[in-house]
Amino acid sequence: MDLPRSYSIREDSHRVLNPIDTAKLALLGEVIGLRAGMSMLDLCCGKGEALATWARDHGIGGVGVDISTVSLAVARERVAEFGVADRVSFVHGDASTYVSAEPVDVAACIGATWIGDGVDGTVALLRQSLKPGGLMLIGEPFWRDEVPDAETARACHANSPNEWDTLPDLVNRFGRLGYDLVEMVLASEDSWDRYRAAQWLNLRRFLDANPGDELAPELRAELDRSPLEYVRFQRRLLGWGVFALMER
Numbered sequence: 296m297d298l299p300r301s302y303s304i305r306e307d308s309h310r311v312l313n314p315i316d317t318a319k320l321a322l323l324g325e326v327i328g329l330r331a332g333m334s335m336l337d338l339c340c341g342k343g344e345a346l347a348t349w350a351r352d353h354g355i356g357g358v359g360v361d362i363s364t365v366s367l368a369v370a371r372e373r374v375a376e377f378g379v380a381d382r383v384s385f386v387h388g389d390a391s392t393y394v395s396a397e398p399v400d401v402a403a404c405i406g407a408t409w410i411g412d413g414v415d416g417t418v419a420l421l422r423q424s425l426k427p428g429g430l431m432l433i434g435e436p437f438w439r440d441e442v443p444d445a446e447t448a449r450a451c452h453a454n455s456p457n458e459w460d461t462l463p464d465l466v467n468r469f470g471r472l473g474y475d476l477v478e479m480v481l482a483s484e485d486s487w488d489r490y491r492a493a494q495w496l497n498l499r500r501f502l503d504a505n506p507g508d509e510l511a512p513e514l515r516a517e518l519d520r521s522p523l524e525y526v527r528f529q530r531r532l533l534g535w536g537v538f539a540l541m542e543r
Contacts, residue, residue, distance in 0.1 A: 296362055296388070297363060298363040298365075298366075301513065302363070303365040304497060304498065304501045304510070304514065305494045305498060305517075306494070307497045307501070308493055308497050309342070309493060310344045311344050311490075312342060312406065313341075313405060313482075314487045314489075314491070314535045315434075315481075315536075315537060319482070320344060320348065321348065322480055323345075323478075323480045323539075324349045326478050327432075327539050329349055329353035329354075330354070331354030332354065332356075333354075333356075333401060334355065334356055334357050335349070335355055335358075335402070335403065336357060336360070336399045336401070336402045337404075338360050338390035338393060338402075338403065338407070338410060339361055339362075339404055339406070339410060340370065340385065341361060341363070341366050342370050343359045343361075343369070343370025343371075343374065344373065345405065346359050347370065347373040347379065350377065350379035351378070351379055355382070355400075355401075357382075357399065357401075358383075359384075359386070360385070360386045361385070362387070362389065364387060370385050391420070394424050395423075395424035399424055399426060399429065401432060402421040402424045402430075402431050403431070403433075403434075404417050404420075404421060404432070404434065406535075408433065418431065418433065418469075418474065418540070421433075428541070430477075430539055430540070431540040431542075432537055432539055432540075433540060434536070434537045435459070435538065436453075436533055436534065436535050437459055437462045437465050437534045437535070437536065438460070438461045438462075438532060438533070439462070440532050442532060443456075444456070447532070450524045450528040451528050451529050451533050462534060462536075465538075473542060473543050474540040474543060475542075477540065477541050478539035479539065480537050482534065482535040482536060484530060487530060488530075495518060495521060498521075502514055
């Protein structure tokens, strides 16, 4: 059980595996009011940067779950580096079925709502681990403008223009599910640039160092295609944010 090797190559230099940067991640921890002693469950935690930095800066503890052994190895090194390994642990497993043994103050899935077949199912999954009155964090893409056709949607890594909501429709969805939106931190064009452009550098460095690797043709084709798709379509059309929800 693991993610494809191409994923780890593409994300090699990243600490935060989504288009909010470390400054925005720190801001998110501040605005949601994290306090010492609070507990968090982070499904699809990636390299554990949210848990690690928030444990260091706010005194929380918690558990991260992810399918990537490469990411979890980095996450465990990070909590050891910050001296918070006694409060933060990681589980290698399928986040789509994981429910915390004890209810937590914060339940998060930041950028991987595919584990619940979309926002609705992921909200239902996280709810099972959340204390009454607790805070839910959902990271999700949204359309910033009208998507004209399926080809444009595919260039933005969506199956169709209906793959994601617009921002107003996403906020309306949260309400229909019975949740108040109480905070949000959105990616900017600059944080998107830093996330996506770093992927291209990671790919190029891998290709230069490993020209005979079995993945080289696939990754070479991606590097040929990805920058133009990004500047032509994704940068203008694709938004992303972390949304803090509380049940009504």
